[in-house]
Structure formats: structure tokens, C-alpha cells
Amino acid sequence: MGENLVVNGSFTEDIDPPPGWSVGASQAVLTTEAGGQIGNCLMVTEHGANNPDARQIVIVTPGKIYRFNCYVKAGTEATYRVFLFDADHETFLADTGELEETDGDWSTNVNFTIEIPSGCTQIRIYLRQICLATAETTLYFDEVSLYEVPPEFQRLPINDQINWRKNMTQKNIIISHRDFLAAAVDVNASVTKVNGTDFNSLELDVRPLCGYGVITVTFTRAAGGASEIEFYFQVSNDEGVTWSTVEYLKIGYPTNSVAVSNVVRGPKPVIVDAITHIRLWKIVNGDAVNNCTACNATLSL
Numbered sequence: 253m254g255e256n257l258v259v260n261g262s263f264t265e266d267i268d269p270p271p272g273w274s275v276g277a278s279q280a281v282l283t284t285e286a287g288g289q290i291g292n293c294l295m296v297t298e299h300g301a302n303n304p305d306a307r308q309i310v311i312v313t314p315g316k317i318y319r320f321n322c323y324v325k326a327g328t329e330a331t332y333r334v335f336l337f338d339a340d341h342e343t344f345l346a347d348t349g350e351l352e353e354t355d356g357d358w359s360t361n362v363n364f365t366i367e368i369p370s371g372c373t374q375i376r377i378y379l380r381q382i383c384l385a386t387a388e389t390t391l392y393f394d395e396v397s398l399y400e401v402p403p404e405f406q407r408l409p410i411n412d413q414i415n416w417r418k419n420m421t422q423k424n425i426i427i428s429h430r431d432f433l434a435a436a437v438d439v440n441a442s443v444t445k446v447n448g449t450d451f452n453s454l455e456l457d458v459r460p461l462c463g464y465g466v467i468t469v470t471f472t473r474a475a476g477g478a479s480e481i482e483f484y485f486q487v488s489n490d491e492g493v494t495w496s497t498v499e500y501l502k503i504g505y506p507t508n509s510v511a512v513s514n515v516v517r518g519p520k521p522v523i524v525d526a527i528t529h530i531r532l533w534k535i536v537n538g539d540a541v542n543n544c545t546a547c548n549a550t551l552s553l
């Protein structure tokens with residue numbers, strides 16, 4: 253998909269205030285903080301004005317399609333609003349409205365796909381917190397990106413999307429890898445661990461530009477009896493409001509009788525067309541003797 257047009261969208265370097273971002277007319281304080289969705293992140297601190305935000309102008313081309321993405325996490329303030337503004341016409345291009353971030357774990361994703369209207373050559377990104385004046389409240393954002401979507405990456409039938417993947421590799425286009433679990437979990441012998449009870453799976457946004465992903469699972473296990481460990485995945489087609497009640501994908505691997513150490517167990521393709529999110533549902537260790545440790549799964553798009 254080419255390069256990220258947002259300057260310092262990952263807040264990689266610990267510099268205050270973060271380069272590339274301005275506070276507009278508000279009195280927000282922008283700082284780079286550890287503990288982001290990946291590495292460092294942006295903290296927006298309210299400092300005497302209502303609804304502080306971080307802003308950045310990005311040059312765009314009329315008629316082209318762009319994909320915007322970022323993550324948000326509550327600090328001492330939970331209400332946020334992300335919007336894209338046509339800076340030439342002073343009109344909204346996309347807007348979340350005021351939403352509350354209730355998970356507190358970087359699982360809340362904001363994304364828009366927009367077509368740039370005629371005469372619009374620059375857009376302004378707003379990362380805003382909705383707060384009480386002088387309350388000094390905080391809210392976090394991270395991994396802010398805007399990519400131009402070339403025509404060959406816009407949705408096509410599955411068969412054509414397979415060809416895109418070849419093109420993606422050949423063109424060195426960014427392929428993202430995301431773990432389902434922020435912290436890998438242990439699954440003891442003959443134990444089933446379930447999302448929401450025993451671990452909290454991230455709900456990965458799979459409204460991508462191609463219809464295929466790949467999931468790999470990893471775990472560590474001592475030598476012992478032959479058995480199987482199974483990873484089950486659920487999907488949503490309404491942005492995580494409701495989830496499938498049977499598995500969308502099951503990856504079961506024989507653990508056999510040899511020790512494995514954080515081995516990537518063979519990738520499996522997953523069709524991510526016509527769904528919006530996927531998450532790890534449960535892990536079943538069918539081995540009556542051995543524990544499996546450091547279990548995780550990764551989605552690559």
C-alpha cells in the first residue's frame with residue numbers, strides 16, 4: 253500500500269512534544285509515552301481548554317482513495333472523537349462522533365476509507381479527547397496511518413485477491429502481523445482456556461484491502477505423550493457487537509512426543525472477506541500429561 257503519509261504516526265522516538273503534531277488553538281499538552289499499542293504512543297493531556305486534540309495536515313490527491321487507521325486507549329478520560337477534515341473546503345470527510353473507549357487495552361481501532369473530493373488537496377487529522385476544562389485528563393492514541401489505496405488493492409473477487417497477494421510481496425508492500433494476545437498464556441494439561449474468562453483476545457480489525465489472511469499459532473511444550481492442542485477463532489461482521497457462536501476457524505496441531513520451544517505451528521489461511529473482526533476464542537490442550545506454555549496466535553494480512 254505504499255508509505256504511511258502520516259508523519260510520526262507511530263510515535264517511535266521519545267520526543268516531547270511529538271514531532272509532526274500540533275495542538276491547534278486548544279491548550280492540550282502532547283507528549284510521547286511508553287506503553288503504546290506498539291512501542292511508544294501519544295498522550296493528549298487536557299490543559300485548560302475544552303476538547304483538546306492533536307492535529308496534522310496531510311497532502312492528498314483529489315479522486316484517490318485513502319485508508320486511515322489508528323488506535324485509542326482511555327487514560328483518565330475515556331471519551332474520544334477522531335475525524336478527518338477537508339482542509340480546503342472546511343468540511344468533514346469522516347467522523348467517529350463522540351465515543352467512549354471502555355476496554356483500556358488498545359483493542360479499540362478507528363478506521364476510515366475515504367475518497368478525496370474534487371478540489372481537496374490536504375486533509376487535517378484530528379485526534380481529540382472530549383473532557384472537562386481544566387481537569388488535566390489524559391487519553392492515548394497510537395499507530396496513526398493514512399495510506400493511498402491503489403486501484404488494484406480495492407476490493408475484487410477472491411480469485412483476483414490471491415493475485416494481489418503475489419503483487420504485494422513482489423512490491424514489498426507492508427504486510428502487518430498482529431498477535432491475538434498481548435501476553436501469551438499457559439494452558440495446562442487437559443485444560444480449556446476461554447476468551448473473556450482466562451485471557452482477553454484482541455479483536456483484530458480485518459476490513460483489509462485483500463480477502464486473505466494467515467494465522468499461525470505458537471506454544472512451548474515438554475516431551476511427552478502424543479496429543480493435540482487446538483486454537484479456536486470467532487468472527488464478527490458488525491464491528492465486534494456480536495460474535496459467531498461456533499468457530500470460524502480451528503487450528504489443531506498434534507503435539508506428538510517431542511519437546512517444542514515456542515515453535516510456530518504451521519500457518520493456516522483464513523478468509524477475511526465479509527467479516528470485520530476476528531478474535532481468539534479458546535485454546536484446548538488435549539494432552540492429559542503435559543502443559544503447553546506461552547500460547548499465542550498471530551494474524552498476518
Ligand SMILES: [Ca+2]
Nearest residue numbers: 262288290292
Ligand atoms: Ca507506537
